[in-house]
Amino acid sequence: MKIEVTVNGEHQSYDVEPRMLLVHFLRDVVGLTGTHVGCETSLCGACSVMLNGDAVKSCTILAVQADGAEITTIEGLAQNGELHPIQEGFWECHGLQCGFCTPGMIIAAHQLLERNPKPSEADIRRGIEGNLCRCTGYQHIVDAVQYASKKMTT
Amino acid sequence: MPISKSVGARIKRREDPRMIQGLAHYVDDIQLPNLLHVAILRSPYAHARINGINTDAAQNLSGVKSVVTGDDVKDVIGGIPCAATDPEGFPGIKVPHHPVLATGKVRFVGEPIVAVAATDAYIAQDALDLIEVDYEPLDAINSADAAFADGAPIIHEDWDDNMAFTWSIAGGDVDAAFAEADQVVSQRIDHQRLVPNPMETRGVVAQYLPGKDQLNLWSSTQIPHLLRTQISVMLGMAENHVRVIAPEVGGGFGCKLNVYAEEALLGHMAKYLVQPVKWIEGRRENFLHTIHGRDQTGDVELAVKNDGTILGLKYTVSADVGAYYQLLTPAIPTLTGLMLCGSYTFKNVQMNLTAAFTNKMATDAYRGAGRPEATYLIERMIDVVAHDLDLDPLEVRRKNFIGKDAFPYETGTAVAYDSGDYTAALDKALKMADYEALREQQAKLREEGRYLGIGFSTYVEICGMGPSAAMPAGGWESSTVRVDPTGKVTVLTGVSPHGQGQETTFAQLIADGLGVDIDDIRIIHGDTDTVQYGIGTFGSRATAVGGTAMVHAMGKVKDKVINIAAHLLESNPQDIVVEDNKYCVQGAPESGLTLGEIAMVAHVGVQLPEGTEPGLAESHFFEPPNFTYPFGTHIAVVEVDADTGEVEIQRYIAVDDCGNIINPLIVEGQVHGGIAQGVGQALYEEAIYDESGQMITGSFMDYALPKAHNFPRFELANTVTPSPVNPMGVKGVGEAGTIGSTPAIANAVIDALKPFGVRHIDLPLRPEKLWKLMQET
Numbered sequence: 004m005k006i007e008v009t010v011n012g013e014h015q016s017y018d019v020e021p022r023m024l025l026v027h028f029l030r031d032v033v034g035l036t037g038t039h040v041g042c043e044t045s046l047c048g049a050c051s052v053m054l055n056g057d058a059v060k061s062c063t064i065l066a067v068q069a070d071g072a073e074i075t076t077i078e079g080l081a082q083n084g085e086l087h088p089i090q091e092g093f094w095e096c097h098g099l100q101c102g103f104c105t106p107g108m109i110i111a112a113h114q115l116l117e118r119n120p121k122p123s124e125a126d127i128r129r130g131i132e133g134n135l136c137r138c139t140g141y142q143h144i145v146d147a148v149q150y151a152s153k154k155m156t157t
Numbered sequence: 158m159p160i161s162k163s164v165g166a167r168i169k170r171r172e173d174p175r176m177i178q179g180l181a182h183y184v185d186d187i188q189l190p191n192l193l194h195v196a197i198l199r200s201p202y203a204h205a206r207i208n209g210i211n212t213d214a215a216q217n218l219s220g221v222k223s224v225v226t227g228d229d230v231k232d233v234i235g236g237i238p239c240a241a242t243d244p245e246g247f248p249g250i251k252v253p254h255h256p257v258l259a260t261g262k263v264r265f266v267g268e269p270i271v272a273v274a275a276t277d278a279y280i281a282q283d284a285l286d287l288i289e290v291d292y293e294p295l296d297a298i299n300s301a302d303a304a305f306a307d308g309a310p311i312i313h314e315d316w317d318d319n320m321a322f323t324w325s326i327a328g329g330d331v332d333a334a335f336a337e338a339d340q341v342v343s344q345r346i347d348h349q350r351l352v353p354n355p356m357e358t359r360g361v362v363a364q365y366l367p368g369k370d371q372l373n374l375w376s377s378t379q380i381p382h383l384l385r386t387q388i389s390v391m392l393g394m395a396e397n398h399v400r401v402i403a404p405e406v407g408g409g410f411g412c413k414l415n416v417y418a419e420e421a422l423l424g425h426m427a428k429y430l431v432q433p434v435k436w437i438e439g440r441r442e443n444f445l446h447t448i449h450g451r452d453q454t455g456d457v458e459l460a461v462k463n464d465g466t467i468l469g470l471k472y473t474v475s476a477d478v479g480a481y482y483q484l485l486t487p488a489i490p491t492l493t494g495l496m497l498c499g500s501y502t503f504k505n506v507q508m509n510l511t512a513a514f515t516n517k518m519a520t521d522a523y524r525g526a527g528r529p530e531a532t533y534l535i536e537r538m539i540d541v542v543a544h545d546l547d548l549d550p551l552e553v554r555r556k557n558f559i560g561k562d563a564f565p566y567e568t569g570t571a572v573a574y575d576s577g578d579y580t581a582a583l584d585k586a587l588k589m590a591d592y593e594a595l596r597e598q599q600a601k602l603r604e605e606g607r608y609l610g611i612g613f614s615t616y617v618e619i620c621g622m623g624p625s626a627a628m629p630a631g632g633w634e635s636s637t638v639r640v641d642p643t644g645k646v647t648v649l650t651g652v653s654p655h656g657q658g659q660e661t662t663f664a665q666l667i668a669d670g671l672g673v674d675i676d677d678i679r680i681i682h683g684d685t686d687t688v689q690y691g692i693g694t695f696g697s698r699a700t701a702v703g704g705t706a707m708v709h710a711m712g713k714v715k716d717k718v719i720n721i722a723a724h725l726l727e728s729n730p731q732d733i734v735v736e737d738n739k740y741c742v743q744g745a746p747e748s749g750l751t752l753g754e755i756a757m758v759a760h761v762g763v764q765l766p767e768g769t770e771p772g773l774a775e776s777h778f779f780e781p782p783n784f785t786y787p788f789g790t791h792i793a794v795v796e797v798d799a800d801t802g803e804v805e806i807q808r809y810i811a812v813d814d815c816g817n818i819i820n821p822l823i824v825e826g827q828v829h830g831g832i833a834q835g836v837g838q839a840l841y842e843e844a845i846y847d848e849s850g851q852m853i854t855g856s857f858m859d860y861a862l863p864k865a866h867n868f869p870r871f872e873l874a875n876t877v878t879p880s881p882v883n884p885m886g887v888k889g890v891g892e893a894g895t896i897g898s899t900p901a902i903a904n905a906v907i908d909a910l911k912p913f914g915v916r917h918i919d920l921p922l923r924p925e926k927l928w929k930l931m932q933e934t
Contacts, residue, residue: 039185042440046857047440086178093177094170097823100658103408106177139826139830140871
């Protein structure tokens with residue numbers, strides 16, 4: 004099936020199998036491997052991307068469902084060589100260890116801060132509950148989101 | 158080692174820029190021309206005979222390149238290795254052949270049977286549906302008790318029972334201790350089966366280059382060199398024609414400290430097909446066929462005096478090790494035995510272990526690997542003693558602590574604790590917690606029908622693994638430090654970090670040691686064609702052992718640099734100092750030379766002192782004289798909801814002592830993550846197989862990994878008792894959080910339920926279990 008999508012600002016058309024998952028489309032067809040597959044069942048959040056402004060789990064969406072959509076992946080967050088404040092926060096606060104959940108976690112944090120620019124710690128902990136991290140115990144991730152919130156609202 | 162400008166600083170990680178931008182390359186991100194995708198048909202039965210396999214339809218599916226069964230590979234791929242099978246250490250051990258693909262019989266759900274290579278991963282999956290296997294189901298065994306029951310089905314028919322091996326350890330005079338005791342305090346304790354669950358599952362890419370007879374194997378592994386050796390043996394290839402690369406690895410926690418069927422299988426298929434192949438493990442496959450942790454159940458008896466003095470301990474335990482051994486399966490419970498005395502002075506100790514084959518995945522090293530069992534057991538039992546003798550659990554701990562002047566201290570299990578001050582860590586944690594106020598609050602809340610609990614864990618653990626004599630497969634580590642002509646420094650380390658941050662901490666050590674900007678240093682690991690042989694990352698050893706190897710190699714480089722500098726500056730080596738990253742004669746900084754200037758001389762080779770070899774690279778292989786023994790006090794404050802049984806962690810205080818600290822930010826991260834995993838064991842996680850041997854917790858829907866909102870903000874501090882085992886005085890911190898936290902949470906929850914007469918509850922402490930207990934009393 005033919006689909007047209009805009010990925011990280013670039014508009015392109017593709018011919019994909021109807022059963023192809025969005026995450027495989029992004030990784031194997033578009034070639035953006037920053038989005039990871041952690042569980043294939045929407046439970047871990049490693050595959051999170053922005054689809055028309057909403058954070059979605061791309062492992063359980065078909066590529067054809069994204070026809071006409073605007074998608075932002077982890078590769079599209081930094082602009083003109085400048086890290087996004089959330090990326091900066093993850094670096095400054097040691098918000099990652101193995102890095103595998105990180106792209107999805109950053110996308111989830113992005114959504115959270117769009118909806119609630121000044122979240123409390125409890126808001127952050129609830130806001131990222133759809134994303135699993137096995138390394139950090141989440142505290143430095145909370146710190147990273149707080150860092151970004153402060154930077155983005157001042 | 159003095160704390161200088163870089164070592165000891167909260168330096169943010171050098172690994173992170175690639176990871177936060179989606180530019181890191183994990184196994185699944187590797188693309189090769191003409192890559193085939195492999196899917197694996199796995200047993201849906203825990204125990205069954207295979208009477209036939211028909212792969213015709215799969216073979217004929219368009220896009221399928223190859224279908225491989227156990228019969229196809231049984232004569233060309235050797236068995237999956239186990240490094241801990243010495244019958245002297247494990248009397249009566251049975252070592253079953255462990256094939257990469259099952260033939261004749263399957264022994265656990267998830268066991269690989271057929272591999273399909275196709276042009277696309279979806280087609281490979283389609284092909285699995287077309288394979289017909291004629292199974293004859295057999296009765297399954299889902300526990301050690303069931304394995305030893307009369308008339309139990311036999312899993313490995315070369316023998317007439319399911320006993321896998323026995324192991325025991327004894328120290329002191331246990332009988333005398335129990336004869337002298339005022340009381341014997343007993344409890345049966347279960348250490349439930351856990352699934353490590355790194356966020357990246359396993360995965361393998363293999364490529365064969367026929368012109369060179371070379372196999373390139375990318376694997377998500379913690380041990381690239383050990384894997385290369387084993388793969389070469391399994392495939393009958395010369396080891397120096399096998400190159401293993403651990404690319405970015407998305408977490409391991411011990412489960413990637415192993416050699417798996419798929420690694421050898423993919424290597425074989427790439428060579429046989431002369432076409433690259435990729436297999437990426439699904440999460441469901443990961444639950445079923447990546448090693449599990451823990452799964453011991455045992456009876457503990459403590460001989461105690463009425464004042465709380467512990468005289469001795471007996472532990473009679475059975476381990477459910479699954480259907481086959483993986484790399485270190487039998488060795489894991491031995492670590493439990495070594496640490497049974499915990500932080501306490503009693504030396505009369507005995508552990509008798511019997512291990513059973515069951516129809517489950519193998520157990521092996523999962524974060525802590527044997528030591529969490531020891532720590533949970535002794536820390537839980539201290540509270541049981543306090544309960545039975547009506548003493549404060551803190552009083553029992555203090556009464557039995559090993560004093561700070563007793564180190565080095567030989568335990569009843571004949572390990573030598575390197576250094577420690579257990580009271581200092583406890584006192585610091587108590588101050589942070591404001592213990593007296595917490596007890597007052599607890600009493601007040603109980604009157605209101607609210608159940609607050611305070612739990613302690615005053616743990617000690619064994620890490621920095623370890624002396625080779627005490628390890629199944631080498632305990633040393635290696636490093637090469639080389640300086641390029643322009644002064645850039647490259648470190649090759651035999652450890653294989655996968656989240657622990659050694660690209661940063663090792664660079665901090667080099668920056669200070671050689672007088673070079675941290676940005677001019679590169680740490681290379683995980684490629685067996687590039688890096689000299691090493692052992693890998695596990696057992697909280699990378700910095701204590703691998704870092705020490707690097708520091709020694711760096712010392713050799715520095716000696717040479719100083720000799721050359723002295724020659725160039727017409728001075729004596731002993732007068733050369735490093736100031737502001739310049740090698741200069743003491744008192745004459747203006748004449749200083751940079752590392753780059755000296756390195757250029759070393760490589761041009763004409764201005765060297767007589768007898769000095771050109772070039773600037775040195776290697777070191779470090780054999781540690783002992784393990785290291787981190788310790789600390791964790792305090793958990795929890796409230797159990799009387800209406801729902803839910804546990805809320807209100808506060809978590811951790812005072813850890815991992816010796817000297819190179820990067821506090823990274824140490825905090827290790828402790829945070831460790832605590833979270835230990836809390837997972839205490840409250841949420843359990844791998845359950847039903848009576849037919851089906852794993853009924855095989856997804857994140859049914860196996861609860863902790864989430865961000867399950868935790869309060871951890872309150873962390875350190876005491877610093879340097880280790881004498883290595884020149885940096887570091888101990889290791891990768892597992893301490895996990896080892897320390899499980900008993901702290903368990904003790905807190907059980908303390909909360911004291912008004913209900915609760916003395917012990919097995920983990921995990923899920924709401925329905927607690928709610929039922931509260932309803933019953």
